[in-house]
Each structure stands twice: as structure tokens, then as C-alpha cells.
Amino acid sequence: MPFLRAAGKKILIYTLLFLIIVAFLHVSARLIPGDPITVIYGEIAEDAAARYALERRLGLDKPVYMQLLMYIGNILSGNWGKSIYTGESVISLISRGFISSLKLALLSTVLVLAICSLLLYAEFVHSLSSRALQVATSLLSSMPTAMWGAVLILLLTWFKQPVIVGSILPPLIVLTIVGAGLLYKVFRSALEYSYQQPFVETYVMMGYSRRYIFLRALGYSVPTILSAVMYRAGLIIAGAIVAETMFMYPGMGFIFYTALSSRDYPVLIGWGVAVSVTLICINLAVDLLHSVIDPRVAGSEQ
Amino acid sequence: MNNRLASVVVISMLVLLLALIDRLTPYRYDDEVNLDERLLPPSPKHLLGTDSLGRDVLTRLLHGFRLSLALSLLSIALSAAVGSLIGISSALSKPIQIVVDPLFSFLYVVPSVIVAAVIAFTVGFGLHVVAIAIALRLLPVFYRIVRTVALTVAVQPYIEAARAMGASLLHIVLHYIGREAMRTVAVLSIYSFPEALSMEISLSFIGLGVQPPTPSIGGMLAEGVRYVAVAPHIILPPAVVVFATILVLDVVGEEIEKYRRERTLI
Numbered sequence: 001m002p003f004l005r006a007a008g009k010k011i012l013i014y015t016l017l018f019l020i021i022v023a024f025l026h027v028s029a030r031l032i033p034g035d036p037i038t039v040i041y042g043e044i045a046e047d048a049a050a051r052y053a054l055e056r057r058l059g060l061d062k063p064v065y066m067q068l069l070m071y072i073g074n075i076l077s078g079n080w081g082k083s084i085y086t087g088e089s090v091i092s093l094i095s096r097g098f099i100s101s102l103k104l105a106l107l108s109t110v111l112v113l114a115i116c117s118l119l120l121y122a123e124f125v126h127s128l129s130s131r132a133l134q135v136a137t138s139l140l141s142s143m144p145t146a147m148w149g150a151v152l153i154l155l156l157t158w159f160k161q162p163v164i165v166g167s168i169l170p171p172l173i174v175l176t177i178v179g180a181g182l183l184y185k186v187f188r189s190a191l192e193y194s195y196q197q198p199f200v201e202t203y204v205m206m207g208y209s210r211r212y213i214f215l216r217a218l219g220y221s222v223p224t225i226l227s228a229v230m231y232r233a234g235l236i237i238a239g240a241i242v243a244e245t246m247f248m249y250p251g252m253g254f255i256f257y258t259a260l261s262s263r264d265y266p267v268l269i270g271w272g273v274a275v276s277v278t279l280i281c282i283n284l285a286v287d288l289l290h291s292v293i294d295p296r297v298a299g300s301e302q
Numbered sequence: 303m304n305n306r307l308a309s310v311v312v313i314s315m316l317v318l319l320l321a322l323i324d325r326l327t328p329y330r331y332d333d334e335v336n337l338d339e340r341l342l343p344p345s346p347k348h349l350l351g352t353d354s355l356g357r358d359v360l361t362r363l364l365h366g367f368r369l370s371l372a373l374s375l376l377s378i379a380l381s382a383a384v385g386s387l388i389g390i391s392s393a394l395s396k397p398i399q400i401v402v403d404p405l406f407s408f409l410y411v412v413p414s415v416i417v418a419a420v421i422a423f424t425v426g427f428g429l430h431v432v433a434i435a436i437a438l439r440l441l442p443v444f445y446r447i448v449r450t451v452a453l454t455v456a457v458q459p460y461i462e463a464a465r466a467m468g469a470s471l472l473h474i475v476l477h478y479i480g481r482e483a484m485r486t487v488a489v490l491s492i493y494s495f496p497e498a499l500s501m502e503i504s505l506s507f508i509g510l511g512v513q514p515p516t517p518s519i520g521g522m523l524a525e526g527v528r529y530v531a532v533a534p535h536i537i538l539p540p541a542v543v544v545f546a547t548i549l550v551l552d553v554v555g556e557e558i559e560k561y562r563r564e565r566t567l568i
Contacts, residue, residue, distance in 0.1 A: 017408075028420050142548050144500035146507045146523045150541040153530050163530075241415055242504050246527055257508055260419065268423075272416060279411065 003291065010287055014280045019072065021276040025269055026071050075273055081266035083259075090270035093255060098237070098274065100168075101244075101251035105236035107172055109229055112179040116187045117218070119180075124191065124217075125210045133184075140181025148174045149246040166250055171243040179232055186228040190221035223294040227286045234282030238275040306561070309554045320368045329358035331365040332515040341533040351535040353525060363539050366517035367547075373429065373512075374498035377436035382487050384437070385444025390479055392445070393452035394471075402445070410442040414501055418510045432511040436501045440494050447490060448483045455482045489562060492555045496548045503544065519544060 055061050062070070074080070080090035119137075122128040152170055156163055163170065194200065194217035203213045239253035248254060252271065259267035319326075336356035344351045350359040392399040409417075418435035425431070455461065455478060464474055505511035506520025514521060519540045526537025 028424055138552065139549070142496045142500070142552065143545060144503045146503050146520060147541050147544045150523050150526060150537050153527055154534060154537060154541070157530050157534050235413060238413060239415070241508050245508060256415070256419075261509055268419070272419075275413070275416065279413075283411070 006291065007288055010284060014284050018276060018280055021280075022072055022075065022273060023068055025272045025276075026068055080270045080273070083267050084264050085262050090266050093267060094252070094270050094274045097250060097252045097255040098278075100249065101237045101239065101253070104168060104171060104175065104240065104244075104249065104251055105233045107168070108175045108179055108236060109233045111172070111176045112183055112232075113229060115176070115180045116184050119184060120187055120191055120218075121211075121214060123188075124195075125214050134188075137181045137184040140177055141185070142181075143178075145174060145178050145240070145242045146246070148177050149243060153246065163247060165248045167247065168249060170247040171240065171249045171251075174243045174246075175236060175240055183225075183228060183232065187221075187225055190224040191217055193224075194218070194220040223290055226293065227290060230282055230286050230289075234279050237282075238278050239271075305553055306557050309550070309557050312550055313554065320364070320371070323361075323364045323368065327358065327361040327364070329361040331357065331362045331517050334358075341529060341536075343533070343535055350539050351533065353522075353536055354529055354533075359522075359536060359539060362517035362522065363519075363543065366512075366519050366522055366540070367543055369429075369512060369516065370499060370502050370506075370519045371547075373432050373502050374436070374495060377433045378440060378491050378494050378498050380433065381437040381440040381444050382491050385441050386448045386480075386483055386487055389445045389448030390452045390475060390483060393449045393456060393479075394475070399449075406442040406445050409438060414439040415505070415508070415510065418505050422510055427510075427513055429512060429516075432502050432505050435505060435510075436498050439501060440498065443494070444487065444490060447486055451483045451486050452479050455479050485562070489559060492551075492558055495551050495555070499544075499547065499551075 052061075078091050080094070082089050083093060086093075119128075119133060123130050123133060149170075152174055153163065156170070197217075197220065199220075200213060200217055203216060208216075237252065239251065239256050241253035241256055243249070244251045244253035245257040252275070255267065256271050258264070259271060334357055336352075339348075339352050339356040340354055342348060342352040342356075348358050348360070350363065353359055353362065388398075388402055392402050414435050417438050418431055421434055422431045458478075461474060461478055464478065469477075502511060502518070503520040503523065506518040507524050508520075509524075512518035512521055522540040523537060526534075526540065530537055
């Protein structure tokens with residue numbers, strides 16, 4: 001049961017981290033200029049009696065640690081509050097955005113994986129010039145997402161294509177371009193490392209085809225690649241803010257943007273909680289998967 | 303050698319241009335609203351046209367570009383200085399390392415947008431949000447690399463010799479560890495530039511960074527997206543400027559790295 005024990009320990013650490021983040025969000029929400037009653041209810045709460053009633057209803061008359069416990073309880077029971085502007089409950093807003101972003105992240109990850117593998121296949125098996133590929137991909141990745149979005153929008157306007165609000169295609173294209181550039185570097189160095197392993201030399205001497213060796217080396221670098229890919233997917237689920245905002249794709253990033261520009265605090269805090277849960281879960285999944293795929297990792301932690 | 307000469311020429315021209323903006327253009331960049339001349343296409347009077355409030359796009363672009371570059375430089379300098387300081391002290395003292403290490407690992411995985419949002423809502427919106435958010439993003443990188451350098455240098459025989467000859471800790475830190483760390487920090491700073499610039503653009507684009515009416519590349523891109531159907535000339539210039547800048551930074555970074563390697567070989 002060493003694996004289970006290691007997994008349990010990690011889950012414990014990450015749960016603790018989650019609680020710290022929630023406490024942090026709770027405290028920083030308190031640091032926002034203006035008290036919560038005015039922020040949530042506006043000018044209605046001028047009357048002292050009404051204020052007191054509201055404070056009791058929100059539990060603001062209780063000590064801080066009790067408030068924090070109540071807050072965590074609310075989050076766990078799905079009571080995340082309501083958007084100030086639309087009145088929709090934060091949890092339904094966030095879950096809708098989460099599903100859209102999940103779709104975007106999955107599609108973009110699959111595309112990036114396919115593009116990177118094809119490029120590397122061309123480079124390692126068919127000896128395509130690596131210098132040109134490296135320059136191109138480093139350019140792809142070092143340009144900010146906003147610039148690629150601008151280029152795509154300009155192209156769409158040029159060809160008289162309307163930008164369809166909520167369409168998944170434009171943000172997908174932008175994220176895939178940037179992601180392919182970023183992950184190609186990681187892929188390449190992982191693969192180069194695999195090619196330096198003695199087993200590759202053995203395969204070469206045994207006369208296996210270049211394609212077979214490529215696949216073997218790729219398999220060897222899967223753990224490294226996997227964590228990079230999953231981490232990026234996590235970031236997209238958490239909100240590819242620029243890409244989603246540019247094309248008004250209704251994911252987590254767009255939710256954050258609209259909540260930010262209307263100062264919709266309950267949504268912003270809910271977003272922060274959802275994003276930290278997502279990133280923590282992704283990190284946990286990467287850790288666990290890593291130790292399943294690569295037994296050496298699990299072994300080293302004993 | 304060609305690339306090196308070109309780098310020097312391009313950078314000095316850029317500095318000259320950005321220093322002389324106010325002399326070059328007859329327009330002001332923030333409060334010169336002229337609604338009769340809004341969204342005009344490029345013309346001899348306004349070389350890159352006008353924006354949604356009738357302000358000259360070229361003027362705003364130059365000012366925004368200068369601000370973006372200055373903010374990136376400032377935040378890199380900030381995080382290089384703080385990161386080196388903490389990195390060296392963490393390499394020399396175990397208790398500091400125990401406190402600082404997990405903190406920076408955590409900071410490294412938190413998306414910078416969250417950091418920026420927390421700063422903006424607690425301290426207030428403005429230029430400082432971008433500067434601090436970028437600096438905090440780069441801080442763990444500088445910290446880790448400086449710490450590694452300091453650890454490698456600290457065990458060298460010449461440090462031991464210096465100590466045996468009675469050199470104080472301060473002397474060793476300043477003259478041996480610090481000097482070695484500075485070389486690495488210089489290269490890392492240049493490599494961080496595209497990232498810092500990208501972050502500044504993204505933060506200003508989503509409204510967490512430079513606030514209107516102050517122009518910024520990210521803000522202009524956001525406005526360009528809004529008006530792309532009627533006035534595509536607003537979005538093109540900032541996009542071209544970003545593309546060219548990062549291209550130049552790539553080449554310059556490579557040249558500096560080469561130059562450094564030649565120098566250290568001698």
C-alpha cells in the first residue's frame with residue numbers, strides 16, 4: 001500500500017493548501033475598500049437597524065474564525081452567493097463557464113499534442129530542418145496571446161468573415177498556436193533526453209527502424225510531457241482570459257473579465273475558489289498519474 | 303557581427319525615438335478628445351488614423367509603447383534585485399530557505415492574473431499593479447537561479463581560501479558570490495523581457511493593468527478588437543509593434559548571450 005499512503009499524504013497536503021487559499025481569498029475580500037454590507041447591498045443599508053439585521057444575516061457579528069468556518073461551509077455546500085448584476089447564483093454561472101472552458105482545454109490539448117508529435121516525427125524520423133522549426137515555434141510562443149488574437153481578428157475581417165460570438169473555433173486556434181509553440185520546446189528537450197538513453201543506442205544497433213525508435217523514445221518521455229501538457233490544460237480550464245475575452249467565448253476567462261469590469265465581487269471570489277480547486281486538482285492528478293506511469297517516482301518517495 | 307551591429311543600431315534608434323516623442327508629434331495622448339474626428343482612417347494629418355475618441359493613434363501608440371517598455375524594465379529590475387537578495391541569503395542561511403522556498407514554489411504556480419487581481423482590489427488599480435504582478439511572477443525564477451549560483455560558488459576552493467585569509471562574510475558575498483550571480487542575472491533579465499512585456503500586454507488588455515485614458519499596447523489592442531469591423535487601422539499598429547519588439551528582443555538576447563560566452567572564454 002505504499003502508493004495509497006503517498007496518495008493520501010498528497011491529498012492531505014493539497015486539501016490544506018486549498019483551505020489556506022480560501023482563507024486568503026476571504027481575508028483579501030475583506031481588504032476591499034468599503035465594508036461588505038455596502039458592497040453587497042449598496043445604499044439600502046444606510047439605516048442602522050437594517051444594517052444590524054443584515055450583519056446578523058450574513059454572520060458578520062460573529063468572530064472572524066467563525067466567519068471563516070461558515071464561509072468554508074458555504075463553499076462546500078454549494079452556497080456561493082449570487083451575482084450582484086444578473087442575480088444568477090454564482091455556482092451555476094461558474095459551472096457553465098467551467099464546462100465551456102473544459103471543452104476548450106480538451107480540444108486544444110489534443111490538437112497541441114497532435115501538432116507537436118507530428119512536427120517532432122518529421123524532425124526526428126524524416127530529418128526535417130530543426131533550426132527553422134525551433135525559430136518558428138519560439139516565435140509562436142514568445143508572442144503574447146493578445147497579439148495572435150489580434151492577427152486572427154484582422155484576418156477574419158479581411159476575408160469578411162463575421163466573428164461569431166461564443167464560437168469555440170477562434171479561441172481554439174489562438175490557444176493552439178501559442179500552446180504548440182510552448183510545448184514544442186518541452187517536447188523536444190524531453191525527446192532529446194530520451195534519445196541519449198542507452199536503450200536507444202541498443203535499438204539502433206539492433207537495426208530497428210527510425211520510426212520504431214522514435215515511438216519508443218516518445219514513450220519514454222511521456223511522463224515529462226504529460227505534466228507539462230496537463231498543467232497547461234489546467235491553466236486553460238482556469239481561464240484563458242485573453243483568448244476568451246477577445247472572441248467572447250463564454251468560459252471561465254470571460255466570466256472573470258465581465259465580473260472584473262463590473263466589479264461583481266461574489267462572482268470574482270467564486271471564480272478564485274473554482275480556479276484554485278481546478279489547479280490544485282490538476283496538480284494532484286499530475287502527481288498521482290506521474291507515480292503510476294513512472295514507478296521510479298513512486299519509489300523515490302518512500 | 304552583422305546581427306550585433308543591427309541590434310545596437312535598432313536599440314539606439316528606439317531609445318532616441320522614445321525620448322523624442324513629445325517633439326515629434328503635435329498631439330497629446332490622453333485628453334485631446336475630438337468626437338468629430340473619431341475612427342478616421344490614416345491620412346497625412348493623422349498618419350495612423352484616429353481612435354474612438356478622435357485621438358491620434360500614432361501618438362498614443364508611441365506613448366503606450368514607451369510605458370510598456372518602462373514597466374517591463376522596472377518590474378524586471380525589481381524582481382532581479384529582490385530575487386538576488388533573497389536568493390543569496392537563502393543559500394547562506396537554512397532558516398531563511400525553509401521559510402522562503404515553499405512560498406516561492408506556491409507563487410510560481412499561481413496564475414499571475416490572480417496575483418494582479420488581488421493587488422488591484424486590495425491596493426487599488428493603476429500602474430503599480432502591473433509592475434508588482436510581473437515582478438512577483440518573475441521573482442521565483444530569479445530566486446531559484448541566484449540561489450543555485452550562490453550554492454555552487456560558496457563551496458569553491460577560492461572561497462575557502464578567502465575565508466582562511468580572513469575575508470568577512472560581507473566581503474565574500476559582495477565580491478565573489480554577488481559578482482558571479484550578477485552575470486547570470488543579467489542574462490536572465492534579458493530573457494525575461496518578452497515574458498514581462500507579454501504579461502503587461504495581457505494585464506492591460508483585460509483591464510487589470512494600465513488604466514485609460516493612459517495609452518498602453520494592451521489597452522489599444524482591446525479597443526482595436528471592439529472597433530475592428532469599422533476601423534481595422536486601430537488594431538494593426540499595436541500588433542505590429544509587439545511582433546517587431548519581441549523579434550528584436552529575441553535577436554538581441556541571443557547576441558548578448560554570444561557576447562558573454564566569448565568574453566568568458568578569454
